[in-house]
């Protein structure tokens with residue numbers, strides 16, 4: 273959505289925009305409006321009330337027209353405030369970028385200087401600057417800009433430090449680019465949105481500061497009017513002729529309010545995290561809005577999913593990420609869930625414990641039964657007591673899920689103590705025990721290190737230890753080995769395999785690698801565009817896949833020692849889940865697709881153990897109904 277659309281969707285920001293638009297239109301038109309001269313005195317007509325003697329807002333203590341002075345004064349105040357903001361942003365950002373980019377001593381020297389400036393009360397600093405330079409609007413502008421430079425410098429330095437060590441900056445350095453070029457082409461474009469956001473939220477403040485200096489007689493000098501000096505001059509008549517103070521006061525209020533509302537709107541519209549709703553506080557459990565009755569489970573097991581449907585509602589769009597997914601896993605069993613990126617594996621896994629962020633996620637139907645208890649729509653307190661205790665997750669990147677500021681031992685202790693009231697010492701002993709169980713050498717010592725001090729494989733073992741901390745019955749592992757090299761991956765898979773055999777754990781293992789499924793999983797469910805397209809015992813599916821998609825996925829797995837086997841990539845891309853085609857979602861990429869494949873719903877059919885969602889499977893599966901009529905084969909690329 274465009275920046276402007278996002279901005280006007282925010283009603284308060286839109287109101288601010290309109291008010292500021294009106295004020296700006298007025299001050300731009302001031303020179304051509306039929307106004308009195310702002311500085312011409314007429315002492316015979318001092319302190320006229322509004323609408324007296326043809327003066328719409330009355331006159332001040334020297335009989336000058338208040339409306340005229342107000343408009344000219346507003347023009348001046350806005351010009352000074354905005355110029356001060358631009359100066360402060362320019363110099364502050366330059367200082368922040370240099371400090372953040374070069375780091376080390378440069379950073380230390382610059383930032384300590386900035387800290388010293390920040391330690392002065394700002395008004396004292398501004399007064400000192402104006403005292404040194406002499407009163408006057410230009411000097412007030414310099415003072416206001418100078419006192420705000422540290423604010424920009426600190427903000428931009430923080431952002432730059434985060435960017436300066438990103439891979440794309442390292443790549444530019446390795447390519448031999450000069451510091452200046454890297455700063456201008458790699459750093460500046462990334463900090464500009466932050467500068468604009470900081471400016472939009474501080475312009476109002478700078479207008480106030482300028483008015484403050486003028487109020488004290490240090491800004492605009494008589495007879496020239498700005499909003500602050502008008503207030504200052506009206507101070508002595510505050511009680512007798514309040515309109516002389518109210519007029520500039522109300523204008524300052526209107527301008528600063530409008531700029532602040534607009535600034536907040538600009539910030540929200542420019543910040544990509546806010547734009548995607550990432551900072552909106554999600555509900556503690558995924559919103560459940562059932563569109564039908566709770567389906568009765570047909571399978572049995574520790575965890576049984578039936579007809580699960582999860583959607584993302586973003587504006588007008590509905591993304592059907594998970595459509596009618598049924599899965600079950602028995603004690604000691606490992607079920608693999610496999611599919612391309614975006615097929616809905618993670619959303620299925622997260623829906624079970626209500627971990628899909630709402631908004632925008634909504635579970636619209638289905639059931640997830642753990643040990644006889646319905647989890648979909650269960651009260652948050654129940655879900656919370658089960659999370660980590662009965663059903664635990666292992667995620668792909670433990671560095672993202674482990675807290676960087678606590679040792680791994682402390683984090684394990686915390687995970688244990690959330691669900692069990694044990695002493696810190698007992699929890700620590702158990703934490704060390706868990707690290708031993710996941711075969712971390714020197715577990716006592718390793719418990720005291722921070723996540724960043726461990727290798728990727730070791731961290732993932734900590735992730736597994738965290739999942740095991742409360743002896744859960746089900747572990748949902750979401751691509752836990754994707755980021756690891758093959759030897760470490762093999763060790764982690766062997767570890768999970770041993771654990772499920774020793775402890776009778778049920779594992780749902782999410783992956784996009786059939787090689788991993790073959791090593792670990794008893795059964796496999798293949799997902800495509802939010803649906804299960806085939807399910808069955810791993811070996812049977814591997815030996816004789818029924819769905820053309822499963823076949824193509826298996827054909828994508830490279831095999832060592834198999835000579836020069838050709839790898840067949842699947843042509844095309846999975847469909848967007850907000851525009852799913854009718855019939856089989858894989859049909860547009862399938863060379864076996866026929867017209868019937870693109871009409872109506874295709875059910876997951878078959879016997880108790882093997883099922884496929886295909887009208888023309890690659891192999892016969894017991895219990896499947898045949899399609900009514902064979903229709904001519906579709907031309908590739910025809911229809912959706």
Ligand SMILES: Nc1ncnc2c1ncn2[C@@H]1O[C@H](COP(=O)(O)OP(=O)(O)OP(=O)(O)O)[C@@H](O)[C@H]1O
Pocket residue numbers: 584586591593611612613614615616617618619620632784849
């Ligand atoms: N916040 C969101 N808003 C809109 N759509 C979303 C959101 N989160 C996920 N989706 C969509 O839901 C679908 C399923 O995503 P999911 O993360 O479950 O895929 P996945 O199979 O686990 O992929 P990967 O292997 O890359 O993790 C995708 O099409 C994705 O675009």
